[in-house]
Amino acid sequence: MSMTICPEGFYIYKPTAKPVTIIAGYATYHSKCMSDSCGPLAECTDTGGCVCVAGYEIPPGHLPTPDSYGCADSDECLKTSGTCGSYSNCTNIIGAYTCTCWVGYIATNRTSPASGTNPCTDYDECCDEICGPGTCTNNVGSYACECHDGYELVTEATPDCQDIDECLNITICGPESICTNTPGAYTCECRVGYAPTDPAAEPSLTNICIDIVECAKVPPICGPYSNCTNSIGSYFCHCFHGFRLNKLAVIASYNNPCTDIDECYENPGICGKDTVCTNVLGTFYCSCPDGLFPSTGIVWTVGFTYCQTIESFVEEIKPPEGQTKERAFLGNMDDQLKEHVGGFLPPATVTNSFAASMEVSGVGPRVKSSRLRRSSTVSSAGDGKTGSVILGISDRLVAAMVQPVVNQTKTNVKTETVELSLESIGPEVHDVGISSLSANNNTMEINLEDLANNNNGSASVAFITLNGMESLLSHQYFKTENQTEMYSDVMTAILMSMNNTNLTEPVNFTIQHKKTAPENGLMTCVYWEEKTEETIGEDTMSWSVEGCWVAYTNENYTVCSCSHLSTFALIMQIEDPAPPNPFLEWLNRICVTVGLFFFGLAIFTFLLCSWNPKINNTARLNLCICLFFSHLLLLWNDKYTDEELACTVMAGLLHFLIVAGFVWMLLEALQLHLLVRRLTKVQVIQRDGLPKPILFAIGYGVPFVIVGVSAVIYSDGYGATAAEVCWLSRTRNFNWALTGPVILILALNWILFLATLWSLRATLVNMKSGVSQSKDTTLILFKIVAQFVILGCTWILGLYQSNLFFQVLFIILNSQQGTFLFVVHCLLNKEVRDEYIKWLTCSFNKEKQGGSVRDALSVSEDFDKAEG
Numbered sequence: 001m002s003m004t005i006c007p008e009g010f011y012i013y014k015p016t017a018k019p020v021t022i023i024a025g026y027a028t029y030h031s032k033c034m035s036d037s038c039g040p041l042a043e044c045t046d047t048g049g050c051v052c053v054a055g056y057e058i059p060p061g062h063l064p065t066p067d068s069y070g071c072a073d074s075d076e077c078l079k080t081s082g083t084c085g086s087y088s089n090c091t092n093i094i095g096a097y098t099c100t101c102w103v104g105y106i107a108t109n110r111t112s113p114a115s116g117t118n119p120c121t122d123y124d125e126c127c128d129e130i131c132g133p134g135t136c137t138n139n140v141g142s143y144a145c146e147c148h149d150g151y152e153l154v155t156e157a158t159p160d161c162q163d164i165d166e167c168l169n170i171t172i173c174g175p176e177s178i179c180t181n182t183p184g185a186y187t188c189e190c191r192v193g194y195a196p197t198d199p200a201a202e203p204s205l206t207n208i209c210i211d212i213v214e215c216a217k218v219p220p221i222c223g224p225y226s227n228c229t230n231s232i233g234s235y236f237c238h239c240f241h242g243f244r245l246n247k248l249a250v251i252a253s254y255n256n257p258c259t260d261i262d263e264c265y266e267n268p269g270i271c272g273k274d275t276v277c278t279n280v281l282g283t284f285y286c287s288c289p290d291g292l293f294p295s296t297g298i299v300w301t302v303g304f305t306y307c308q309t310i311e312s313f314v315e316e317i318k319p320p321e322g323q324t325k326e327r328a329f330l331g332n333m334d335d336q337l338k339e340h341v342g343g344f345l346p347p348a349t350v351t352n353s354f355a356a357s358m359e360v361s362g363v364g365p366r367v368k369s370s371r372l373r374r375s376s377t378v379s380s381a382g383d384g385k386t387g388s389v390i391l392g393i394s395d396r397l398v399a400a401m402v403q404p405v406v407n408q409t410k411t412n413v414k415t416e417t418v419e420l421s422l423e424s425i426g427p428e429v430h431d432v433g434i435s436s437l438s439a440n441n442n443t444m445e446i447n448l449e450d451l452a453n454n455n456n457g458s459a460s461v462a463f464i465t466l467n468g469m470e471s472l473l474s475h476q477y478f479k480t481e482n483q484t485e486m487y488s489d490v491m492t493a494i495l496m497s498m499n500n501t502n503l504t505e506p507v508n509f510t511i512q513h514k515k516t517a518p519e520n521g522l523m524t525c526v527y528w529e530e531k532t533e534e535t536i537g538e539d540t541m542s543w544s545v546e547g548c549w550v551a552y553t554n555e556n557y558t559v560c561s562c563s564h565l566s567t568f569a570l571i572m573q574i575e576d577p578a579p580p581n582p583f584l585e586w587l588n589r590i591c592v593t594v595g596l597f598f599f600g601l602a603i604f605t606f607l608l609c610s611w612n613p614k615i616n617n618t619a620r621l622n623l624c625i626c627l628f629f630s631h632l633l634l635l636w637n638d639k640y641t642d643e644e645l646a647c648t649v650m651a652g653l654l655h656f657l658i659v660a661g662f663v664w665m666l667l668e669a670l671q672l673h674l675l676v677r678r679l680t681k682v683q684v685i686q687r688d689g690l691p692k693p694i695l696f697a698i699g700y701g702v703p704f705v706i707v708g709v710s711a712v713i714y715s716d717g718y719g720a721t722a723a724e725v726c727w728l729s730r731t732r733n734f735n736w737a738l739t740g741p742v743i744l745i746l747a748l749n750w751i752l753f754l755a756t757l758w759s760l761r762a763t764l765v766n767m768k769s770g771v772s773q774s775k776d777t778t779l780i781l782f783k784i785v786a787q788f789v790i791l792g793c794t795w796i797l798g799l800y801q802s803n804l805f806f807q808v809l810f811i812i813l814n815s816q817q818g819t820f821l822f823v824v825h826c827l828l829n830k831e832v833r834d835e836y837i838k839w840l841t842c843s844f845n846k847e848k849q850g851g852s853v854r855d856a857l858s859v860s861e862d863f864d865k866a867e868g
Contacts, residue, residue, distance in 0.1 A: 418467070596632060606624065664699050
């Protein structure tokens with residue numbers, strides 16, 4: 001078979017589907033090129049031949065076949081050197097090839113693939129932050145990464161520098177810690193309940209976590225009023241006894257603090273019957289009301305102690321030989337307080353103890369209502385030993401009220417027996433200045449802060465007044481040649497719980513006077529001093545002026561400055577008056593005796609004379625009786641000053657008789673006024689004046705009410721006075737119980753006098769029109785003026801006793817009230833003179849003879865006859 005080799009671009013091909021025209025052998029010519037004219041991987045040319053598609057060629061030595069042109073892949077990478085250019089790799093693929101830049105290189109035109117015309121150039125990888133957290137260094141065709149601390153180079157990762165997880169090392173933070181990985185580092189923290197050994201640094205193997213002692217924190221982690229118990233890694237809180245949590249399921253803290261349980265409210269009968277329950281923080285205290293006392297003394301045992309009367313308590317005491325039950329009571333209380341040092345007593349217990357101690361001692365406001373049978377009473381000389389015992393009890397009672405503080409606290413207590421002001425400051429108090437405490441309107445000013453600075457930052461001071469203490473610590477304990485009088489309350493100032501009680505500066509006391517101070521008096525600041533006389537081996541006590549002086553004084557108050565604290569008072573010194581004038585004493589007794597004689601004659605006359613039945617002499621009779629006995633008692637009211645009961649009764653009786661005398665004087669003036677009104681109207685009357693029952697009810701009822709009310713208000717106002725007579729005391733202005741009614745009665749007398757003159761105005765104008773009426777009217781006016789002057793105005797002279805003349809005049813006029821009454825109502829009475837003549841001539845049965853002068857009170861009889 002003959003073979004023909006076709007020119008380039010042609011081959012012998014005999015497609016089965018399209019016969020070709022045989023020109024010469026197998027050579028073909030395509031007049032029309034179809035998609036399958038040249039076979040696979042070949043295509044027609046515009047010259048009518050077939051060629052391989054791009055990327056293919058007829059391998060050398062290959063002959064086309066009838067079924068295929070014979071195109072095979074062309075390996076461009078081998079065929080043409082440098083096809084892709086430098087820094088690249090050529091990769092042949094079927095029908096084509098690809099160019100890939102070496103690592104670290106990139107095509108010049110990054111939007112087109114690398115090729116011979118788009119060669120590869122060096123790529124700066126550092127611009128793409130390929131290293132991540134580290135330092136990148138670009139090299140030709142590559143780069144180098146230096147990772148930061150906490151990172152490591154991982155070339156397989158992106159970026160190359162990867163975080164190191166240090167927490168995979170479980171010991172890196174040390175024990176009882178928590179490790180937390182962070183990018184490039186890690187943090188360590190202690191578990192709850194633990195803290196680093198050095199709190200300023202993080203935990204580590206060298207700064208390990210140790211247990212936190214939460215209970216040592218300030219402020220306390222459990223809040224106030226709680227106990228904190230530490231445990232490993234934690235803590236527990238427990239409320240103090242007497243406290244509880246508001247939210248029981250939540251641990252105690254400042255947001256859920258322990259609060260006080262009010263036992264007195266939740267258990268009203270917890271202390272028992274007739275008791276006083278006082279709730280305080282964390283507990284409660286039981287005490288007794290005034291008038292009762294705990295059966296076990298000041299220390300109360302719940303469920304065992306009960307309140308009993310002071311009388312029964314004292315009766316059960318078995319005192320040592322030679323000691324009274326009252327003194328044993330005070331001694332037992334003092335012993336209990338000494339054993340109770342450091343313990344706390346609530347204010348209710350303190351005030352009850354004060355009230356009981358004063359009542360047992362026979363002084364204070366409860367003495368009058370007390371049924372306690374005391375072995376003795378307190379005289380005007382006082383009882384310094386008992387007072388000193390109570391002062392010692394006071395110190396310990398008040399000290400038991402003080403509790404440790406860090407800030408400033410003030411407590412004020414006031415009862416009818418005691419008034420107390422207590423102030424404490426703690427270490428956290430600064431710049432408080434001068435502290436002022438008050439008790440019963442008396443004040444004390446003290447620099448408490450300076451005292452605290454000398455006593456570890458804390459100091460407490462109390463200022464107390466006890467009602468009745470001035471009776472025990474009498475002014476007679478002040479040794480002086482002058483007369484003395486207690487002019488203030490007895491005050492006690494106490495410093496408690498202090499080692500150094502030396503004052504840094506004087507303490508000032510502003511003390512109120514009990515009454516207005518006289519100009520001639522010397523006010524003296526004194527303190528109660530107790531010391532042992534070595535010569536006699538006995539304790540002595542007295543009021544002393546050492547270390548105290550008057551800084552300022554006026555009639556109402558005095559400022560005392562003292563360089564120490566103790567028990568203080570104001571004592572008024574008055575120069576002893578001149579000795580009694582024997583002449584005045586003799587004259588007074590003679591004149592009073594004469595006056596009493598004529599009072600007796602007047603009383604005898606009013607009782608026995610045959611009076612006109614129309615005349616009512618009840619008022620003048622009882623007036624003379626009251627004045628007689630009051631003048632008689634005034635002769636003896638200085639003889640019983642040492643006998644308290646007798647002196648009190650005498651003073652009260654004198655008060656009653658004098659007030660009664662003035663009331664009967666008012667009734668007598670009223671009788672005269674009523675008579676004058678009837679005379680001016682020329683009335684016919686059966687009997688002049690008020691009925692006897694009304695006269696007696698007023699004459700003795702009014703004085704009884706005045707004296708009774710005065711005794712109830714201030715019974716101590718009756719007794720021995722500073723003038724050493726049994727009379728009304730000036731304390732609390734009690735003397736106004738007499739002065740007030742007397743002024744009122746004198747004012748009413750003056751009103752009646754003016755009213756009587758008004759009723760007689762017509763008679764006075766026409767006095768010459770009738771002789772009988774003129775004489776009657778003149779006598780009535782004379783009696784009205786004479787009685788008013790005799791019984792009322794003579795007392796005014798008592799205000800002017802500065803010289804001998806007025807003293808003599810007062811004695812004569814005041815003592816002769818009986819004489820004047822006898823002259824006016826007896827000697828100037830014609831009927832009475834006739835009766836005296838009968839008695840003297842023993843002719844009692846002789847008929848009475850008429851006269852021109854009649855008794856003023858019987859003038860109405862003339863008018864009756866005139867009308868008849």
